[in-house]
Amino acid sequence: MLYPITRMRRYRTSEAMRRLTSDIELLPNDLVLPLFLDENLPEDGLHAREVNSMPGVFVHNISSALMIAENAVQKKIPAVILFGIPRQKDEIGSTGDVEPAIVPKFATLLKKRFGKSLLVIADLCLCEYTSHGHCGILTSHGDVDNDLTLQRLANFAKVYAQAGIDVIAPSGMMDGMVAAIRSALDKNEFQNVSILSYSVKYASAFYGPFRDAAQSAPSFGDRKGYQMPYTRSWEAVREAELDIQEGADFLMVKPALPYLDVIKDLKNHFSYPIFAYQVSGEYAMIQHGDRLQLFDGSAVMLESLFAIKRAGATAIITYAALDIF
Numbered sequence: 526m527l528y529p530i531t532r533m534r535r536y537r538t539s540e541a542m543r544r545l546t547s548d549i550e551l552l553p554n555d556l557v558l559p560l561f562l563d564e565n566l567p568e569d570g571l572h573a574r575e576v577n578s579m580p581g582v583f584v585h586n587i588s589s590a591l592m593i594a595e596n597a598v599q600k601k602i603p604a605v606i607l608f609g610i611p612r613q614k615d616e617i618g619s620t621g622d623v624e625p626a627i628v629p630k631f632a633t634l635l636k637k638r639f640g641k642s643l644l645v646i647a648d649l650c651l652c653e654y655t656s657h658g659h660c661g662i663l664t665s666h667g668d669v670d671n672d673l674t675l676q677r678l679a680n681f682a683k684v685y686a687q688a689g690i691d692v693i694a695p696s697g698m699m700d701g702m703v704a705a706i707r708s709a710l711d712k713n714e715f716q717n718v719s720i721l722s723y724s725v726k727y728a729s730a731f732y733g734p735f736r737d738a739a740q741s742a743p744s745f746g747d748r749k750g751y752q753m754p755y756t757r758s759w760e761a762v763r764e765a766e767l768d769i770q771e772g773a774d775f776l777m778v779k780p781a782l783p784y785l786d787v788i789k790d791l792k793n794h795f796s797y798p799i800f801a802y803q804v805s806g807e808y809a810m811i812q813h814g815d816r817l818q819l820f821d822g823s824a825v826m827l828e829s830l831f832a833i834k835r836a837g838a839t840a841i842i843t844y845a846a847l848d849i850f
């Protein structure tokens with residue numbers, strides 16, 4: 526033997542040894558549960574509808590969503606993120622930020638019921654509320670008008686904060702969205718409301734099942750004019766930097782598993798909490814793989830979530846949040 530063999534396997538000799546030498550943990554504290562609220566479901570009693578493409582994920586009416594939130598609180602999950610499906614949509618998404626839009630209405634109930642033991646995050650984007658399904662107001666050429674859209678986001682943020690929402694999460698990739706929201710919040714004395722920016726959001730085919738759930742697929746074209754191309758590596762840090770300058774409190778990378786390098790980049794560059802969004806397509810692949818008995822879905826889910834944490838995520842938004850603990 527020319528040199529001694531380094532015995533790495535000594536670290537793996539027993540379950541106890543493997544546990545002792547592990548430094549990545551996954552806790553309920555790390556997870557955020559997405560909740561879909563559908564205005565089209567009957568208001569009385571419990572009503573929920575399973576999303577075809579996402580086995581195990583439901584859209585809820587208010588009573589049903591409250592029950593799920595209760596479950597999250599019991600499991601010590603610190604936060605939910607809300608998405609709304611309105612009864613009506615129009616060109617400018619005006620049904621999202623008027624009384625009695627379902628997201629602010631539900632948020633007020635959540636705060637009344639759970640107070641500070643549950644953080645209420647609200648996704649903020651026009652695509653669920655516009656008839657054309659784009660993330661902003663359209664110009665006559667069919668492009669999204671960035672600055673007109675900012676005015677709408679500012680008003681949404683104000684309405685959301687008035688309803689008691691703790692964290693506003695703009696997801697539309699408009700330039701200046703964080704600044705517009707921060708200034709609307711501060712002007713209205715909501716200095717304590719935080720902003721979780723979807724800073725680094727790729728134009729991803731992994732969002733397919735979400736668009737099925739939220740009925741928010743664009744009716745023409747795609748989102749490549751505002752979401753990021755995955756063919757560039759220089760852009761992520763720059764996007765995050767801009768959000769920080771504009772006043773974001775938390776950064777997000779989305780999707781998660783195919784973009785672990787980006788999570789790590791942000792982790793290395795900034796002293797900010799980094800959220801990773803394990804998106805609908807990531808979740809759906811695991812669920813369908815499990816159903817087809819290609820693999821053990823629970824094990825694949827855990828492995829994915831650990832990988833996302835190992836890359837540097839502070840918290841993970843996942844549709845599996847209630848299934849892990």
Ligand code: PBG
Nearest residue numbers: 650652696731732735804805806
């Ligand atoms: C709204 C929004 C989307 C998702 C989160 N917020 C859809 C999109 O950008 O098309 C996707 C989440 C998921 O796929 O789980 N803009």
